[in-house]
Amino acid sequence: MGVAFVAHCLLNQNSKVGDGAHCAGVYSPVIDVLREKGWRIEQMPCPELAFTGLNRFWAVKEQLDTAAYRRHCERLAEAVAAVISVRVTKGEDVVLVGVEGSPSMGVTVTSSDPLRGGRPEWPDGTAEHVSGEGIFVEEIHKALAKRGIGFPRVAGETHALAGHDEAAQRAGLESALEG
Amino acid sequence: MKPDQRSFRIMLAADRYVNPPPGGLDAVAVAEQTGWGVMQLPADDYPPEVAGPLLAEVAEQLEEFSRHGYAFVLVGERAGLPEALANVGVPLPDQISPGTPRQLADFLDGRPAPRAAWDAGSAAD
Numbered sequence: 081m082g083v084a085f086v087a088h089c090l091l092n093q094n095s096k097v098g099d100g101a102h103c104a105g106v107y108s109p110v111i112d113v114l115r116e117k118g119w120r121i122e123q124m125p126c127p128e129l130a131f132t133g134l135n136r137f138w139a140v141k142e143q144l145d146t147a148a149y150r151r152h153c154e155r156l157a158e159a160v161a162a163v164i165s166v167r168v169t170k171g172e173d174v175v176l177v178g179v180e181g182s183p184s185m186g187v188t189v190t191s192s193d194p195l196r197g198g199r200p201e202w203p204d205g206t207a208e209h210v211s212g213e214g215i216f217v218e219e220i221h222k223a224l225a226k227r228g229i230g231f232p233r234v235a236g237e238t239h240a241l242a243g244h245d246e247a248a249q250r251a252g253l254e255s256a257l258e259g
Numbered sequence: 260m261k262p263d264q265r266s267f268r269i270m271l272a273a274d275r276y277v278n279p280p281p282g283g284l285d286a287v288a289v290a291e292q293t294g295w296g297v298m299q300l301p302a303d304d305y306p307p308e309v310a311g312p313l314l315a316e317v318a319e320q321l322e323e324f325s326r327h328g329y330a331f332v333l334v335g336e337r338a339g340l341p342e343a344l345a346n347v348g349v350p351l352p353d354q355i356s357p358g359t360p361r362q363l364a365d366f367l368d369g370r371p372a373p374r375a376a377w378d379a380g381s382a383a384d
Contacts, residue, residue, distance in 0.1 A: 091277075091296065091297040094265045094296040098263060100263065104265065105265075105269075105290050105294050106290050106291045111287060115287075115288075123299040129323055130319045134323055159316060163305070166309060
């Protein structure tokens, strides 16, 4: 057992980009596993919500990756890293649960398309998901490194990925929790 | 693609209702049953230099929800929250410190439909 730092939207789907909320509020497939396993929950701030707002368009990483957004994420990451530091100092195990495919919250899969911009129209099925971390997760990485804290194990909610499989998502989360 | 399923309803929840002690009330479970989202408040034992920035971020995000007519309530209390909300011009929402899941569920069920839901044409109830 330990502390799971979870993406904001896993407790609050109201923060999702329009047409992105998979349920009314709490994303049970992830939260219920954490409850069953006895993990403490720490909700991270949503980096996109306050910066780009509730009416934001769906975006890939390159569209959000501005100096101003980086500074915003850096500020939030420092706040998160401070809490992780408190927990690590107590000797507690920590995992980070992100959102795969997200330009901000992806932990092993983010979204990328260097050509995307302008009028927001693009063909369905564009292969935008690539290996890598989202911008906020990258900034958490840096903030923890500055404190000399290793990056925690990660798991991701995979609803946005092609071939999403809830059982595979659960297995990935359980694997991260078990270390 | 399934339509967006958000509820436009958010509970600000004190940490003891998100990570309840043995025998404590689990507000996340009630939120799951009633379709409310949860914004967690920092644990009471975090030092001010840790909790302060988190409260500021909660307030900034709540400001965005408030501007768009989402409904929110406060479950429990957290020192510093009124000041953080005042800094962004958001009033402290209606509050409850429930003793039972039923009390919390009844409180949530009694809330008026959020303006944002009506704007989106998807008001429930």
